[in-house]
Amino acid sequence: MDANIEKHHKIMALYDLHSDSILKYVGMLIQDFHKAEDITQDTFFKAYQSFDQFQGQASLKTWLFSIARNSSLDYLRKQQRSKLLFTILSHSYKERTRSTEQVVQINEDIEQLYSALDKLKFTYREVIILRKIKEFSTKETAEILGWSESKVKSTLSRGINHLEKLLLKEEHYEELS
Amino acid sequence: MKNSHEDKGYLSHSLKQMDSQMEWTRIRKGQLGAKLVQQITRENKKQRKRLWVAPTLSFSFAAFALIFIATILSSSITTNQDSNSPILQEGIHFNYEKNHNNQREPVLTEQGREQSVYPLDADQTIDTIIGEPNITLAITNIDGKQQIESQAFYLTTTAGRMISVHTQSHSQPINQWVEAFLPHKHFPSKSYTAYEVDIAGQHGVIQLNNDVNHGSSERLTVITDKNIYYFYSSGTFYPEEMIRLAEMFDYENEW
Numbered sequence: 406m407d408a409n410i411e412k413h414h415k416i417m418a419l420y421d422l423h424s425d426s427i428l429k430y431v432g433m434l435i436q437d438f439h440k441a442e443d444i445t446q447d448t449f450f451k452a453y454q455s456f457d458q459f460q461g462q463a464s465l466k467t468w469l470f471s472i473a474r475n476s477s478l479d480y481l482r483k484q485q486r487s488k489l490l491f492t493i494l495s496h497s498y499k500e501r502t503r504s505t506e507q508v509v510q511i512n513e514d515i516e517q518l519y520s521a522l523d524k525l526k527f528t529y530r531e532v533i534i535l536r537k538i539k540e541f542s543t544k545e546t547a548e549i550l551g552w553s554e555s556k557v558k559s560t561l562s563r564g565i566n567h568l569e570k571l572l573l574k575e576e577h578y579e580e581l582s
Numbered sequence: 583m584k585n586s587h588e589d590k591g592y593l594s595h596s597l598k599q600m601d602s603q604m605e606w607t608r609i610r611k612g613q614l615g616a617k618l619v620q621q622i623t624r625e626n627k628k629q630r631k632r633l634w635v636a637p638t639l640s641f642s643f644a645a646f647a648l649i650f651i652a653t654i655l656s657s658s659i660t661t662n663q664d665s666n667s668p669i670l671q672e673g674i675h676f677n678y679e680k681n682h683n684n685q686r687e688p689v690l691t692e693q694g695r696e697q698s699v700y701p702l703d704a705d706q707t708i709d710t711i712i713g714e715p716n717i718t719l720a721i722t723n724i725d726g727k728q729q730i731e732s733q734a735f736y737l738t739t740t741a742g743r744m745i746s747v748h749t750q751s752h753s754q755p756i757n758q759w760v761e762a763f764l765p766h767k768h769f770p771s772k773s774y775t776a777y778e779v780d781i782a783g784q785h786g787v788i789q790l791n792n793d794v795n796h797g798s799s800e801r802l803t804v805i806t807d808k809n810i811y812y813f814y815s816s817g818t819f820y821p822e823e824m825i826r827l828a829e830m831f832d833y834e835n836e837w
Contacts, residue, residue, distance in 0.1 A: 413626075414762035416622065417615070424614070425606050426601070428606050429601055429606065432604075445614060446618050450618060450622065450625075454625070508610060509606045514599075515600050515603040515604075518597070537594055537597035565590065
């Protein structure tokens with residue numbers, strides 16, 4: 406079989422298996438599920454382009470998540486550079502909600518948790534998504550983020566504490582209203 | 583979520599559930615998959631071009647002259663081939679209209695719809711289909727050559743379930759695609775099963791999901807000389823229904 410077609414087949418098989426998970430990961434990370442679709446496509450395309458360089462040191466899934474994370478960071482950096490970040494932040498909740506509804510359906514039960522996650526500092530959010538939501542091991546998370554395992558553990562612990570505080574705060578506000 | 587953070591165990595449990603509480607529709611997944619296939623196909627074409635162009639730079643003037651002549655000949659052959667292909671004509675088969683984003687997009691005319699590959703009366707034969715399909719068209723110009731991509735969406739009698747068909751052109755031999763869509767001979771994936779089917783004389787491959795925990799797309803893929811058709815269902819996938827629909831396609835009308 407033509408090498409390119411074989412590679413193409415492998416990438417589409419990976420797309421079938423992991424695109425849902427990658428899309429949700431990117432969507433939660435950048436808080437924009439419309440853009441997350443573009444980044445998901447970009448992730449698999451980059452994987453196709455560099456498939457021959459994949460060394461097999463990490464699993465294919467971990468490798469794909471690393472590519473998705475780098476693409477997400479590139480996107481966020483571009484957003485910052487173009488000074489659109491302020492606009493996005495000032496309308497973040499409204500924009501995100503509208504954007505989310507059209508691309509993914511989110512069960513009401515997790516809305517509060519999803520909203521609290523959005524308000525977390527980026528490093529806390531990304532480590533919580535990988536370790537607690539995607540259930541990667543500490544080692545795999547460290548590989549994806551390019552951190553040490555001890556940094557993963559300490560950042561995760563601090564992130565979970567912050568998330569709890571945010572949820573308590575929101576519950577308090579709910580009770581007041 | 584009330585009292586969800588009374589202990590960290592509960593919070594961990596809620597976080598674990600988050601992924602399964604979000605749903606990305608199969609149609610959107612299928613659409614994005616089709617876009618990815620197109621992007622990879624374009625990349626392969628570019629690569630082939632680069633492989634062809636690079637050595638020519640080091641050739642002598644005599645070789646260059648030969649290539650120049652060959653290029654003229656091959657371009658004249660290509661033009662002839664293009665003129666023999668079914669042509670979509672603006673004003674007859676489609677018109678440009680402005681969409682809600684104020685961007686111009688091609689919209690099929692009634693004649694264009696009738697002369698398309700997609701059956702408009704599938705609902706007369708297949709009980710689960712309702713009405714005529716919604717057909718969308720995208721026309722791009724790649725390397726001076728018109729490329730047409732289209733999608734058709736069929737509503738079904740099950741609320742929320744839709745059959746989508748994504749079409750993309752290809753230039754590889756059919757058997758290579760069939761082989762690519764079937765499980766690897768020596769290392770078959772455990773997550774899906776695939777087998778070959780005959781679709782009105784065309785090559786088809788049914789792909790079924792073995793692993794309910796992973797969203798591997800179930801689909802029928804039909805490969806003709808010109809195009810690849812991906813048939814998806816946004817709900818339960820019924821192979822017999824897809825095969826019947828695919829058999830109704832008028833493959834002689836391919837763009």
